[in-house]
Amino acid sequence: MSGAASGADGASARFRRPTWRDPRLLTGLLLVLASVAGVTAVVAAADRTEPYLAAARDLEVGQAVGADDVVAVDVRLQEAAGLYVPADHAVAPGTVATQRVAEGQLLPGTSLGTADRLDRKPVAVEVAHALPAEAGPGAHVDVWVAGQKPTGRGHEPARLLLPAAEIASVRDQETALGAGRGTVVHLLVTEEPMGDLVDALGNDARVTLVWNPAGAP
Template identity: 35%
Template sequence: MSYAPAPQVPGQGLPEPVATRLRRPRWRDPRLVTGIVIVALSVALGSWVVATASRTVPVFVADGALTPGTPLTADALRTVDVRLGAGAGRYLPADEALPADLVALRVVDDGELVPLTALGADADVRSVAVPVASGLSDRIRTGAVVDLWFVPEAPVTPEPGAARPEPSTLARDVVVEQVDAEDGAIVVDGTVTLHVLVPADSLPTVLSALSDTGTVTVVPVAGGLR
């Protein structure tokens, strides 16, 4: 008597796969701790950057042009709040007492932040009044940088063959401290009086030329203000 073999069911006799379960991360897992630290540092750094960028500090600006030798007083300054970040230390802070016995060493234009490098204890210049012919360039104003030239007066009856006197430089790169004016118009009997800041070593040359027969001419320097 023969028996037919029993049909085989697919997969019968093979081990059933065991489902793996994900384990919950534990607080002591170093990878979890490292991730939390990185996220916390990123949030803190972002908050610090935003706070620093939006923070303003009070600093002084020039209330009118400051020229070399101008004493640094509260009347010559005004306060503004600006966002400077790390560059705030380069300017005169307005939340501290104003330093005493300081003067401007260079021109600080009206409304310009006052840099600490523009201040010092002494500027070796002297203010000299120079009368010049009217019709000056509009570039010659307070804070402008100019050269002073002397044009000798030509003799009325020059000698035959005599060379015409040549102009000479009196002082270079001097700063205009003030332009005499009234009601916005430059006056003084057809001439203009400029107050220029002459270096002490050029002072004898300039004063000698002003008392000589000739004309002192003011020539603006390319580049404008200092």
């Protein structure tokens, strides 16, 4: 009888409902709480937004940029945060746009600088031919030039002078005496091809712009 009673006591001890004082229950509870806290911290970090500067209007290359040209927006960038301008960055006097930023876009860290750091300058090119709708600011065009023949009659075969030049702006204007409408395209040109392009424009060469959907080389 005593052996049976002892076995019954052992079985009841094994199957006894755990209490708050049971160290196994407390350890399990702590593990669950730690897991929940870790997941909550990860989710909170992923959902955290921070203020960065965005363009309040289209910013063209060389344009002066002031406090009224930018606006603070809350975004979640995570690993890409270092590529853009934080909202606490003060726009210093003399700041210009060194690359085009469309309205509403975040300002890349490389988009602001001073005029002396510009490596491209806008050159006005008058074209008589129609441009596709895609050839707007920020798009790229190939510049083909056909110089006049020595006889003054006709033009030489066209040659590619400047591949994938970025368009800064496009303006329609009336031609002389109101004979029609032409288009003035401001192209961003580096120093190296600048002389050839200015020379072609000054010698009445025929300039043709061809939209380059592939963009900059």
